[in-house]
């Protein structure tokens with residue numbers, strides 16, 4: 001049984017060793033590096049199953065590493081979990097838009113880190129590809145083909161854009177989507193979408209979802225997600 005390989009990119013020795021220790025303890029194979037430059041080489045030669053990537057690195061920072069790897073077809077599918085400090089929301093937003101899959105804010109507990117790594121690896125495997133499959137989450141049923149949303153059997157009167165936003169969030173519960181990612185996903189429907197109008201869509205969506213509206217969560221400074 002092959003154990004999954006995690007590439008850890010972190011210039012702070014204490015954190016790097018803590019992460020390494022806990023991943024190995026949980027059965028992962030681990031390769032560590034302290035620089036962005038070396039992490040690019042490692043990613044391309046080792047093709048790890050997941051990369052834990054510190055954002056604040058000397059010279060080539062984590063955002064650049066993320067962008068480079070996600071733009072390279074050879075490494076684009078490797079999930080990246082960013083390690084960030086509190087207050088770096090704008091970096092988180094940029095990282096997610098470059099294609100990072102998730103982020104963890106320092107300081108974090110090893111337990112949370114390992115759980116997050118496992119979740120991202122599991123999501124990668126599940127990878128729901130059927131665009132028209134009905135999504136059932138909480139008490140909400142989303143029928144993509146029919147553009148229909150039912151809450152406990154009651155049909156909601158959503159606008160097309162509200163429907164698109166809800167479907168996007170529901171396709172990856174627990175994932176944070178930035179406003180730009182939401183705009184990208186609903187664009188092309190003749191609707192002038194801006195940051196502000198995303199917020200307006202969310203307000204409308206929550207109201208129409210009634211009790212279930214609380215599952216549409218705001219992630220301060222980053223974006224929105226549907227509670228897992």
Ligand code: CA
Pocket residue numbers: 010011012054055056057
């Ligand atoms: Ca750092």
